[in-house]
Amino acid sequence: MIDPVPDTSEGDHSANFSPSRERLVLVPTPGELVRVRGSLVAATSVRLELCGFGPIAAAARTASLIALHRPVRVFLVGIAGAVGDRLAVGQASEFDSVSCHGIGAGGGADFQSASELGWNQWSPESGDAIGDRLALTTAAAAETARDLVTVCSASASEADVQAYLQRFPEAVAEDMEGFAVAMACRMHGVPLTIVRGISNIAGDRDKSRWRIAAALDAASKLLQHVLDRPANGANSG
Numbered sequence: 472m473i474d475p476v477p478d479t480s481e482g483d484h485s486a487n488f489s490p491s492r493e494r495l496v497l498v499p500t501p502g503e504l505v506r507v508r509g510s511l512v513a514a515t516s517v518r519l520e521l522c523g524f525g526p527i528a529a530a531a532r533t534a535s536l537i538a539l540h541r542p543v544r545v546f547l548v549g550i551a552g553a554v555g556d557r558l559a560v561g562q563a564s565e566f567d568s569v570s571c572h573g574i575g576a577g578g579g580a581d582f583q584s585a586s587e588l589g590w591n592q593w594s595p596e597s598g599d600a601i602g603d604r605l606a607l608t609t610a611a612a613a614e615t616a617r618d619l620v621t622v623c624s625a626s627a628s629e630a631d632v633q634a635y636l637q638r639f640p641e642a643v644a645e646d647m648e649g650f651a652v653a654m655a656c657r658m659h660g661v662p663l664t665i666v667r668g669i670s671n672i673a674g675d676r677d678k679s680r681w682r683i684a685a686a687l688d689a690a691s692k693l694l695q696h697v698l699d700r701p702a703n704g705a706n707s708g
Contacts (some may be wrong), residue, residue, distance in 0.1 A: 552673030
């Protein structure tokens, strides 16, 4: 079951949270930040910030930035690896949901996710718990669902990818920050949209085949389109 990202007016965690009208755009690394900043139209009104590399830094930094700036909406943009053949290298995409792989017990074929162990990622004393998947805010019209899988360690082989495809068959891309940022946004009641440019095939560690610049340019172009469209054109799944 997908846990929805709630409206900012709901939930005890947002009772004392009064959002500004600011939109917060998060980018994991300095290299990505420079490319994205240079591609956005100068008149675009957003706050562009680093969230850090990997799930731990991204969760902590996102929570801190949301508390500081009280954004009305958050966007995460950067590169990702393609899973399957629905997204090509150099293409960018939004996602309907983001899932977490790597938090649980064991490794390889013995790995068990938090949900499979009977645990939630977050179990508040009151309110909704968070499992291994969160819905995202998107207006993209896809024929089938597009799930982004966040991993703690990037896949180094096709076998690594297949290990989580059994749990998340709708996965079309892999990153290392999405679920962490979504968790922070969920706990603050702020809608999140994720835009990722495909720089490589997930599991391929030969960087001579990666197309980072093309992926970031595509992601920046799609982000600009998302930022320019009316707010009521978006929805959460």
